[in-house]
Amino acid sequence: MTESELPLAGSRIQRRLAAAAIDLFYRQGALATSVRQITEACGMTPGALYNHFGSKDELLYVVVRDIHLRLEDEVTAAHEAVAGDPLAELRAIVGVYVTRHADHQETARVANREYHLLSGVWYDEVVAIRRRLRDRLADVLLAGHKCGEFHLVGGDDRSAAVLTAIPILDMCVHLSEWFHEHRPLGPTDLRDRYVGLALRMAGARPD
Amino acid sequence: MTESELPLAGSRIQRRLAAAAIDLFYRQGALATSVRQITEACGMTPGALYNHFGSKDELLYVVVRDIHLRLEDEVTAAHEAVAGDPLAELRAIVGVYVTRHADHQETARVANREYHLLSGVWYDEVVAIRRRLRDRLADVLLAGHKCGEFHLVGGDDRSAAVLTAIPILDMCVHLSEWFHEHRPLGPTDLRDRYVGLALRMAGARPD
DNA sequence: AATCCAGGTGAATAAGCGTTCATTCACGTT
DNA sequence: AACGTGAATGAACGCTTATTCACCTGGATT
Numbered sequence: 138m139t140e141s142e143l144p145l146a147g148s149r150i151q152r153r154l155a156a157a158a159i160d161l162f163y164r165q166g167a168l169a170t171s172v173r174q175i176t177e178a179c180g181m182t183p184g185a186l187y188n189h190f191g192s193k194d195e196l197l198y199v200v201v202r203d204i205h206l207r208l209e210d211e212v213t214a215a216h217e218a219v220a221g222d223p224l225a226e227l228r229a230i231v232g233v234y235v236t237r238h239a240d241h242q243e244t245a246r247v248a249n250r251e252y253h254l255l256s257g258v259w260y261d262e263v264v265a266i267r268r269r270l271r272d273r274l275a276d277v278l279l280a281g282h283k284c285g286e287f288h289l290v291g292g293d294d295r296s297a298a299v300l301t302a303i304p305i306l307d308m309c310v311h312l313s314e315w316f317h318e319h320r321p322l323g324p325t326d327l328r329d330r331y332v333g334l335a336l337r338m339a340g341a342r343p344d
Numbered sequence: 345m346t347e348s349e350l351p352l353a354g355s356r357i358q359r360r361l362a363a364a365a366i367d368l369f370y371r372q373g374a375l376a377t378s379v380r381q382i383t384e385a386c387g388m389t390p391g392a393l394y395n396h397f398g399s400k401d402e403l404l405y406v407v408v409r410d411i412h413l414r415l416e417d418e419v420t421a422a423h424e425a426v427a428g429d430p431l432a433e434l435r436a437i438v439g440v441y442v443t444r445h446a447d448h449q450e451t452a453r454v455a456n457r458e459y460h461l462l463s464g465v466w467y468d469e470v471v472a473i474r475r476r477l478r479d480r481l482a483d484v485l486l487a488g489h490k491c492g493e494f495h496l497v498g499g500d501d502r503s504a505a506v507l508t509a510i511p512i513l514d515m516c517v518h519l520s521e522w523f524h525e526h527r528p529l530g531p532t533d534l535r536d537r538y539v540g541l542a543l544r545m546a547g548a549r550p551d
Numbered sequence: 552a553a554t555c556c557a558g559g560t561g562a563a564t565a566a567g568c569g570t571t572c573a574t575t576c577a578c579g580t581t
Numbered sequence: 582a583a584c585g586t587g588a589a590t591g592a593a594c595g596c597t598t599a600t601t602c603a604c605c606t607g608g609a610t611t
Binding site for chain 1: 373376497507510514515518522529537538545
């Protein structure tokens with residue numbers, strides 16, 4: 138079992154509370170998890186949480202936002218390392234997605250299942266990150282189509298690119314829903330197969 | 345806005361309560377919806393619900409199960425109509441999935457978001473339906489591969505077929521999360537594109 | 552006309568929820 | 582030694598929840 142990663146920011150205690158929250162959110166859902174359970178998991182009483190987070194909702198927001206930002210960071214790094222070559226860019230982005238959603242399914246599932254519960258600017262911020270990630274992939278697909286490396290379903294307009302980016306990301310994101318360690322398949326094997334599927338969806342020439 | 349379909353079984357009042365529940369579950373989530381809200385939407389008080397369902401959980405179970413069964417019925421009908429021709433079978437199954445998840449996203453989203461809340465035999469029953477649907481598609485893919493119509497990523501063993509079936513269904517199922525009527529795309533256009541993507545994922549020869 | 556009964560009511564129950572607050576304790580600095 | 586501060590406590594707050602139950606009513610059956 139891969140251990141859950143702690144969020145990037147915050148004090149030691151904030152990270153401890155966040156880690157406990159992720160674990161509980163993963164197993165029960167955020168709505169079914171009480172402040173009592175989170176603090177108890179850290180050996181505290183309910184009131185203590187409010188020394189570190191403004192509310193239960195803020196804790197959820199911080200957790201979900203950090204998971205999204207970490208994904209975006211990794212995608213950016215992998216993308217920039219091969220910038221200019223659409224085929225390599227697609228491989229890189231899908232590779233990061235598969236790794237993060239199969240290897241760290243705890244955090245991935247929490248982020249994807251629970252972000253709907255946020256409201257107002259917190260929700261908007263998370264949705265903005267998700268949209269940036271989607272648009273980034275759509276750009277790669279469109280560039281690849283224009284230079285002849287890809288052949289998108291639906292033509293060469295931007296909406297065709299978005300309409301290919303969405304299902305590619307959907308299939309990757311939802312690895313966190315079904316992929317368990319005990320499957321007879323190593324993570325790198327899984328990654329290669331999903332990269333292969335994505336290349337087909339983009340209409341890359343078979344090699 | 346496509347109106348939500350009523351579940352198949354049950355008395356008139358049961359169907360009315362179920363329809364109100366689906367509407368509320370869709371907008372707020374099942375956990376955030378109270379018995380009070382459901383009955384109030386039908387002009388009743390909370391206690392009345394227990395004349396028709398054993399509990400709130402049972403209501404959720406009935407709703408989620410019926411939506412799954414209805415999907416399975418449609419898939420079965422479409423599949424059997426073209427049985428024997430894997431390429432047409434794949435087209436038919438994906439077509440039904442796209443239509444049901446884009447055209448009836450209310451029911452689809454409720455089923456897919458909330459079925460996790462079920463427990464015990466109720467959960468097992470729904471998961472069994474989902475597994476049957478997945479295995480059916482995997483069978484089609486494997487048969488198509490064996491007769492040379494498809495060329496699956498990862499070879500000709502059954503696990504390769506399952507590993508292609510899952511992402512195909514994932515991308516279809518999650519149409520209900522983002523597809524809104526006001527998108528500049530008709531449902532049949534969307535269906536054709538998704539069928540095209542699925543054919544590519546299966547490795548069908550381009551026509 | 553008498554009976555029945557499905558089905559809604561409205562109140563009650565016990566539990567759980569997120570959150571607040573005065574207090575206390577331990578630690579580091581002046 | 583005096584002080585300020587970060588942090589946990591434990592009790593309480595007000596509210597909502599799912600569920601139960603005795604009671605009532607209106608329409609169909611006998």
